[in-house]
Amino acid sequence: MSWAVTGTGAVASVGRNPGELFANLCAGVSGVGKLKGFDLSRHEAVFAYEVDDRPETGADVPRRATALLIDAIGQAARDAGLDERDLSGVPILIGTGLRELRSVELWQRDGIEFPPQDLHFGTALREACNADDTHTFSNACSAGLYALALATDLLEAGTAETVIVAGVDVLTETMYGLLERVQPVPPERVRPFDRNRAGVLMGEGAAAVVLTRTPAAGQKAHGVVRSVAVNCDAFHVTAPDPVGIAEAIREAQSRVGLKPKDIDLVMVHGTGTLLNDEAEAIALADAFGEDADKPLMTAIKSMTGHTSGASGLLNLVVTLNALAEGRVPPTVGLEDPVDEAAGFRLVTGEAARAPLAVAQLNAFGFGGVNAVAIVEAAR
């Protein structure tokens, strides 16, 4: 099966729309900077990839995740020719790692008003877009691609003609602070697959796509989603398992009859943590076998940071641009690949140019929740 992407939207630290984001990523522009919304005296780490939309630096405001989400959905809806003010009846599936938990933190610390019904995104989307079929999935860092999988199921079953899939996350201070406790040296940037990587840094962003069963006559498509495989390692709450990841990769390919040699580009999860990159590289080497040196690979978290629930769909929006233009952003900061990835064609230095037809997207999350998608260029 294949589902046309008729609209895209994105916002991240390095771009406020899909075009700007892709151009910046291809130019190697990183969104890393010093923390803008936390009290720096509380933290040893100081870097993150934040969207610069706060009224003033150092003072945080609630509902930023909601605002980014509505921005991305609006972009995607307009791009697809939908009325962004009336999305009633259109299922909107939202993947997120941290929901509006930053607002809960501000409620706890500062006593701001924050009603329980604003914790999920449906309340704001009803108000902004008249949406009445919204679903907030809190599926850690694979939430975006998990939501994409569920959307393809709705389209395949014929219960919906059009589905909007979105992902969003902003920094929470608790997640940021707890990551400091498990990363001995605070990283200054995310360096996926590099031998000298120090760990992950959180990023902020949102992305949205409009998926359609059958595009209207003459309607352009950015590309097509072919399959999304989802599973769970059932192994560990924070450590990934290469076995579960490799299974998800194989399933995503075999669902549409593809082999590793058919994949031109792999958008790796690549968080820059010691555990993820090693597990992901082992799984890729296992699943691709002798073809592991064929596809180009890159990790945009080197420039966006780890945008958690948004990351899978930011990857999707970037991938659609890459397939359309035959251009792949580099993995910034990757100089000396780990042994497990030494045989891969990782794009480093400058953007690569190549004819591309089929891409694979990886996303994995805490708890071993894995999602792998196969995407093709528009024909």
Next chain:
Amino acid sequence: MNVVVSGTGVVLSRAASAVELIEPGPADAPPVEPKDLIGRKGLRYKDRATQLAYCAARAALRDAALVDDDGGLTVAAGSVAVVVSSNYGNIDTITRAMDTITRETAAAGSPMDLPNASSNVVASSVAIRFGLRGPNLMLCNGATSGLDALRWGANLIRAGRVTRALVLGVEPDNEAVRAFVGGARTVDGAVAVVLESEEAAADRGVPALAALGGAVRGAGLAASLAKLDDAAGERPALWQVPEADALPEGLLDGVPRQDLGARFGLASGALGILQCAAAAGWFARGGAGPVYASAGGDADDASAGLVLLRPAAA
């Protein structure tokens, strides 16, 4: 494909089975102690929501004969999805960790809180404890979240991704949650059901306890009920009402109502699954005719509805 309920697990202070949801114990029953139900092993560092979920998951998996007496799975690990619904599951971890950062610094935080800071910790922890390797979903979707979770569980089965899904709802009661929701006490419990393709349950020789009928969703309770009428084609014998301060007049007049939130405490993300288990209990006690489950009222972003059928009529 028909989807049925092939097992239930109920872990509330006043009810330990689907039938007890219909005939609950005394209102002053003591809170659930997870260690008394499943032993201490593996409970350390787990938040209360996860501990309660472990108890309900084990009960439902046993009831559906998916685990044997030794706790081993009787079916393929990849054939079971996990779908969990909770709105307030990790609010206690977030507020406590935030308080530590504010009063001291991030360096004073406990690394053991890291997994609990991710809202999907309940769903993935249940998968790990019972070795369930199918798709793993965590819904935090407000008032409709529980009924939505049932719909997604059924969708995963109908899409052929899995044969069965453990669908679980949980809301813990603690100071942080009480403060966040404005003082109300939640159910402080967990309820799970196993959804399964009718054929697969029959092949395993496991009786269906209820069958899933049409599922609807939309803005407003009245509109949602109208869609349920279309889906059911039959007047309900029981209406499980949403949690709302007051229901509008003139809805399903004369149909007996069941208000599970009023009976057991604020169910929030667990409500839909509580309703599903209660319908199974009601059928077991001789209830016939379709049950309408409704979650989300006119003050919420949407209202969801589900028709639950006595298994013989499925």
